[in-house]
Amino acid sequence: MASFFLETGIYILCLLLSFYAMSAVNFEKIIKANHVWQAQLLYAMLVMALAYLTAGFVLGFIYRG
Numbered sequence: 001m002a003s004f005f006l007e008t009g010i011y012i013l014c015l016l017l018s019f020y021a022m023s024a025v026n027f028e029k030i031i032k033a034n035h036v037w038q039a040q041l042l043y044a045m046l047v048m049a050l051a052y053l054t055a056g057f058v059l060g061f062i063y064r065g
Helices: 002-022 036-064
Strands: none
Touching: 002 036
């Protein structure tokens, strides 16, 4: 049960850190004009992917370290 809370906490922490880190990227130069919804969806997917990979990396160190 404790491992569930540890994993969930690490995933949430990585999600928050990913949102913070991705705020430094200027997507306005990459995204086409008038494609706001698609840009927001891409941003959310990139944040979730980065958080998933980062949390997996951290949990790998915890469990296999």
